[in-house]
Amino acid sequence: MSVEPAVMSARIKPVPSAKRLITVSGIGLLFDSMDVNLVAYILVAVAAQWHLSPATQGYLSSMGFIGMAVGAALAGLLADRFGRKAVFMWTLLIYSVATGLTAFAWGVGIFYFLRFLVGFGLGGELPVATTYVLESSADDRRGRHVVLLEMFYAFGSLCAALISNLVIPSVGWRVVFLIGAIPALYVLILRRQLPESPRFMSLAERRSMRDAFTTLWAPGVTRSTVVTWVLWFAMNFAFYGMVLWLPSILFLKGYSLVHSLSYTLIMTLAQVPGYLTAAWLVEKWGRKRTLLPAMLCSALAALGFGFAHSTLWLFVFGILVNYFMLGAWAGTYIFTVEQFPTRARASGIGWASGFGRIGAIIAPSLVGLMIGAKIGFGAVFTMFFAMIAIGFLVVWAFGRETLGERLR
Template sequence: MSDYSIRTSSKSISAARILTSSGFGLLFDSFDVGLLSYVLVSLSKQWHLSHTVTGLVASVSMIGMAVGSALAGSLADKFGRRSIFLWTLLIYSIATGLSAFASGIGIFFVLRFFVGLGLGGELPVATTYVLESSPETVRGRRVVYLEMFWAFGSLVAALVSFFVIPSAGWRVVFLIGAIPALYTIVLRFALPETPKYRGLQKRPSMGKALKQVWSGGLARRSMVTWILWFVMNYVYYGMFLWLPSVLSDKGYSLVHSLGYSLVMTLAQVPGYLTAAWLVEKWGRKRTLVTAMFLSGLSALGFGFAQTTAWLIIFGLLLSYFMLAAFAGTYIFTVEQFPTVARATGMGWAAGFGRIGSTLAPFITGWLLGAHLGYGWVFGIFFAVMIVGFIIVTTLGYETKGVDIK
């Protein structure tokens, strides 16, 4: 099997087509998450929301993502990766489009839950799909390339927010996010089910698949990946959803806050590219734990930065290492489980991790509202990341070069 294509029973599907069709789903996922962080700055002023309520808006999305990740992962092992991917993307598209017409915070809460439901479900299913459709020798690199679409989505969100929100308002950007996502569904219809999934002799029930990931030798792997996802989600969403607001609170205007956030976002792509090279050279675990440790140090530096120059420097380092760590998280997690329960293992780990992303925006908003200080707030992110670093370093299982069944 070549690096550039996979054979199906009737045709050859190029790697570029697999990555593009699957990756655009992640791009829109990232676009929405990044978009929300910018929208919250404008929304909180227009609807006069406190820090605590603003944090709750983000947390509702994460609750939806938690449910979506676990549910879609289990469904994908039972009914296939392709069909569940399509359903999750459709739910996201409709809910995002309707968000543009929200008349108050109540309906906005409801719609954000369904947006999260679609987003959370799509991420583990797309990752599983690309892994199972890739040659063994480059599967790690392929998965990281897939996750790189997340960085592109963050960049698009920053660009759209920078140019659209100040002039046209926040409602327009939700419409921009919904319409292209519908086209991705059309692209995804052209792809077949993965060879590994089609080759399964028996597909277990959802309950048996979940029981399997917590039995025998997989229990330790599940524990490590669940903790890993909690840590990564807590730190990432706690910091990046609040990044424009933090800059705004430090005295920068909305335009300058969005502009500085855009500059910081540019570091995400090289972070992914570095991880794509290292996971095949160094290994999944070593790449992951190194990026986690350096992300923690960057968070600490950002929290104590006093000048614009240092804010941007540490913001760039934070984006670079944090996204490299997330790239490592995806490939590290999805390779821990066998095909028969892979989407379940991936989905439930990601779903449990969403508890971290649910708590982080709210807790961060509460801490900022209590005037604790950015040094303390980002010091907490550093401490949480170091805990995850220690657990993965001591208990994590390396899968580089291991034949996944």
């Protein structure tokens, strides 16, 4: 009689409780979000100190997303080959150290390089953490767990806003990056707290990285690959094009630096209820049925923000953009990660995320060029409306609902 099942069973450690699973994994995402959102606030101060043009600001924002694109695709393949936990920790460590070093950047060139490294680690960590939580959760709660995990991203946005409001005006932007390096210490906690994903450990064989990528284009999977790639491109283009420029846009509209940061903080508060709403709806309505209305409302709110001419309406539409966009992001993660079989799940969401980062690379630079060319904010946000609408139509027409399905 074969002893393989017994050996395999011995290798699988008990799954942590839902609270510990989400909290320990989520704090990693919190630090990730804090880092990427800090750049939106820091660019305002860096541009003033180094006399950067709007186009250069856009390029600096885009450099981090180039790293994220590479990191997401590579980390997904590595996680399907060597495990979720190890890749989760290494990507977290890479971006944390690079963030701390950015505090000592002496010019634009080294800033570009370090932002690439930060993006590489950040891009790799996000899809791997999502895969880990999904595979470690019960079928009837996995959707809610993934969305609650992603909610930590909103907490990270709030931390970034608070740190920027308290630190940048008083002691400058460099100290902010030193604070962002704290997650490096958190890797030690992750090593002790998290067992490997039970689904990954139960695989009969480890597929090569090439096989994992090939699976994404196998019969029955190709449509999911194409739909998720388009979805992630649209979401990244719109979200990062808006969020990374939001403080600068308010500044360009005539608000002071302090007011621009404070107003953005207030708008960012709407991200948390956006996630909480999605966490409830994904198990009631479904993944696709939650994602589509959130995308449609995000597109309309973006259009409203672009044509708002008073502080009141900027607030209203800024809050709505943050609320619905984060609800849409929550739906995007759970919709994507359930589209792929276990043997290529991290690769599936990793490559969708990586391809989507191309949108995040293009959007900040394009917005900088448009602002530099004196193109109005109405036209800029109409562009975001159109991009979200494209993603909406593709998911609506070709996306597959996965509520109630067993993981493959």
